[in-house]
Amino acid sequence: MATHRTKMLIIGSGPAGYSAAIYGARAMMEPIVVQGLQPGGQLTITTDVENYPGFREVIQGPWLMEEMKAQAEHVGTRMMWDTIVEVDVAGGSPFRAVGDSGDEYIGDTLVICTGAQAKWLGAPGEQELGGKGVSACATCDGFFYRGKKVAVIGGGNTAVEEALYLTNHSEDVTLIHRRDSLRAERILQDRLFKHPRITVLWNKVVDSFEGDPLAGGLTHLALRDTETGEASDFACDGAFVAIGHAPATELFKGKLKMDDGGYLLVEPGTPKTEIPGVFAAGDVTDHVYRQAVTAAGMGCMAALDAERFHSGLDIDLEGHAEPVSEAAE
Numbered sequence: 001m002a003t004h005r006t007k008m009l010i011i012g013s014g015p016a017g018y019s020a021a022i023y024g025a026r027a028m029m030e031p032i033v034v035q036g037l038q039p040g041g042q043l044t045i046t047t048d049v050e051n052y053p054g055f056r057e058v059i060q061g062p063w064l065m066e067e068m069k070a071q072a073e074h075v076g077t078r079m080m081w082d083t084i085v086e087v088d089v090a091g092g093s094p095f096r097a098v099g100d101s102g103d104e105y106i107g108d109t110l111v112i113c114t115g116a117q118a119k120w121l122g123a124p125g126e127q128e129l130g131g132k133g134v135s136a137c138a139t140c141d142g143f144f145y146r147g148k149k150v151a152v153i154g155g156g157n158t159a160v161e162e163a164l165y166l167t168n169h170s171e172d173v174t175l176i177h178r179r180d181s182l183r184a185e186r187i188l189q190d191r192l193f194k195h196p197r198i199t200v201l202w203n204k205v206v207d208s209f210e211g212d213p214l215a216g217g218l219t220h221l222a223l224r225d226t227e228t229g230e231a232s233d234f235a236c237d238g239a240f241v242a243i244g245h246a247p248a249t250e251l252f253k254g255k256l257k258m259d260d261g262g263y264l265l266v267e268p269g270t271p272k273t274e275i276p277g278v279f280a281a282g283d284v285t286d287h288v289y290r291q292a293v294t295a296a297g298m299g300c301m302a303a304l305d306a307e308r309f310h311s312g313l314d315i316d317l318e319g320h321a322e323p324v325s326e327a328a329e
């Protein structure tokens with residue numbers, strides 16, 4: 001088991017983590033990025049990205065993340081194939097984290113960029129039929145439903161994009177939403193409504209996912225109308241749950257302040273948590289904007305603030321660090 005020491009320890013490798021790394025490395029903070037189970041983050045499970053500035057043509061999410069990673073490495077970031085399973089921030093800087101590998105990471109500053117993960121409905125049959133007709137990623141699993149009938153559950157950008165993407169494989173795509181209007185961007189809604197192979201079912205919730213996990217998988221969804229209460233069955237081969245994401249903050253429970261949704265709380269307009277030297281950036285702290293470009297921007301802010309914090313540090317012989325101004329008082 002090795003110990004890795006750095007001036008800037010970054011947990012997470014989405015747009016926030018890689019951007020923090022690029023700025024941190026260029027500020028001579030010799031950052032380490034611990035990549036986690038999803039190197040590149042959420043954009044690695046999508047295809048077309050049309051709103052990341054700088055590209056006139058449509059680009060691919062996984063490609064964009066490879067480019068960000070390459071840039072971060074090029075300027076001197078160390079990438080670690082590991083997942084943090086334990087964090088100690090209580091004693092102040094330096095902060096200690098332990099990886100799944102057993103390796104220990106010590107950072108004078110800590111930048112948390114652990115992002116968010118797909119939410120599930122929690123309806124009966126959902127988990128049992130996972131991978132047997134039920135999925136949360138059309139890009140990953142859409143191919144398996146070539147020529148078949150599929151449903152997408154949700155009404156945000158993700159659900160609409162998933163439905164549009166699935167038309168590449170399926171002739172018959174139905175979007176099922178619990179209200180009578182979508183929260184997805186207008187441009188995506190327009191594409192959805194104009195698409196000849198997509199139908200929208202309004203005011204419906206999924207009560208259960210039905211089928212035999214051992215024989216044939218999903219066969220239908222048991223639906224309920226939210227206005228009339230009427231129950232109905234919806235036959236389909238695949239169902240894609242696209243109802244949003246939850247922040248990956250389990251590690252920090254009881255250690256850092258969070259809101260009711262589990263998002264890390266920061267000083268408004270900054271990436272600063274309540275512990276000096278610990279910063280949060282991207283979807284892990286942002287339940288409003290949740291975009292690649294905003295995550296990248298916050299990663300930049302966290303790196304700049306981490307560098308400022310570090311340059312005011314006086315690290316004593318035991319390796320404990322105190323802000324110079326406070327230590328002098």
Ligand code: FAD
Nearest residue numbers: 012013014015016036038041042084115282283290291292
């Ligand atoms: P994430 O991208 O969520 O990355 C989190 C990182 O943290 C991952 O690398 C993960 O491995 C790591 N991690 C988590 N826990 C640990 C741990 N314990 N130890 C180590 N590492 C850990 N936004 C756009 O702007 N344009 C789009 O077109 C667009 N399309 C999207 C399509 C889909 C299907 C989805 C789901 C999202 C899309 N978004 C889009 C939103 C965008 O992907 C996110 O806002 C952005 O990725 C957030 O970046 P992030 O760095 O905060 O976190």
Ligand code: NAP
Nearest residue numbers: 121154155156157158159178179183242243244245289290
């Ligand atoms: P979201 O915007 O939070 O939308 C979640 C959708 O699921 C909502 O329509 C919600 O319904 C519905 N929902 C939530 N819980 C449900 C439940 N238990 N049962 C039934 N329906 C439920 O999530 P998202 O679409 O994943 O988007 C997340 C963020 O990523 C957003 O900021 C989005 O802009 C961004 N994103 C951007 C792009 C892009 O720019 N191209 C693409 C994908 C994602 P209600 O509407 O009734 O609340």
